[in-house]
Amino acid sequence: METVLRTLAQLSPILFAVAFLGPVIDQGMQALGLAAPLGVSTLTFALLIGGAWGLFAQMTGRWI
């Protein structure tokens, strides 16, 4: 149990990015009427951006 929790806590930047940041970017783009480039859906684009940012936070320990 504790190992699972520790692992999840260590992965929290990635979890946050996929669970929340991606959908926020997606729904934010839709609300503003913005289209994703290269013909991909806004959700795919948002998950790529959010995921990359989460990976950055995961590796560096900071979002900004």
Place this chain on the structure above:
Amino acid sequence: MNAHSLVSADLSTLTDAELRRLELKIARKYSGKMPWRIVIWAFGNLAVWLSLWPLVMSSIMPLWLAFPIATINIALVYLPTHEAQHDIIARPGTKLRWLNELVGHATSWMMIYPFEVLRITHLDHHRHTNDPELDVDITTVAPGPWSAIWTTIRQRQPKAKRSMDYLAALARANRPDLIVLAVLYRLGFIAILGALAWSGYALEALFLWWLPYQIAITYIIFFLSWAPHHPGNERYRYRNTRSWKSSVGNIGSMGMQFHIVHHLHPYIPLHLTPAAYYEMRPILEARGCRLGDL
């Protein structure tokens, strides 16, 4: 000598013990009173914030209007939990003790902290104020207001020292159970945000909780931690915090202009600290406290 004659009295002739006696006499006068207003504040604030969710989700209230209200709600959460941390609403063993604990638990989760974690770490801050090794709030020290805001944001990053200091305080208190609970709260927060977001309410979750929390916690740390302890380099109990005149007034600075009274006598309710301060001021002056122009 009584407390009312202090203004004209020459306190420099009094001994340390005499000054202490006078100070305690004033402090006791303002303590032990049930602060009902903070209880009403706690539950009223919670009710308003909770009501925003159905109002926004059913399109009765626009999100742009709910966002500033939610930010104010979350900024107002900390003071009731702070009173409960210090047992000001009801001390252990008294009839209304359950209410003290209820206020603490009912408010702190909005800030994504278990009440007991806030209580233990905050009391540790009181014990070790400005100690570079042991004060859990030492990471809020910054040379000026803008750098204080930036430091607060930096200290909320995943690998920031502040989180480590909080965990260390819980470890010192021999409460590994609270470390687990704190982690569960964080993961639970992500799970709730994720569930809302993937149900189509990402912007609602962003503007009713996540962003208000980020703004509110910056504001709270600025006025409850940075400003009253600035520059944060003295540890003597009469010098480790201060009073000061805030440019946003007493309400705008959440009553923290009188933070020195809170540190010296943390059992005095928030709304009574100004009166206690003005009555105690000559003693504090004689003690060499940092009183600014208040």
